Amino acid sequence: MIARDLNISLERYARSYHVHGEQVDTRALIPEIVRAFLDADREFQSWSRTAGDPPRRAVIPASCNGSAKTQP
DSSP states (O other), rough: OEEEEEHHHHHHHHOOOOEEEEEHHHHHHHHHHHHHHHOOHHHHHHHHTTTTTTOOOOEEEOOOTTTEEOOO
């Protein structure tokens, strides 16, 4: 389950994203968004290439909207 505000944003993004003039389902976008996020995470990419222990990140408690932030 995702936070209400994130769901609304994803739905709005799907409505604005057109492929060949057709609307794209939110569920079809989520894997691509996650893939882009992982591809852009330099620390993760570096770790993946070395196959060492996962990078340690402090997880900041979620705010009232249910999202969490990380810090190196």
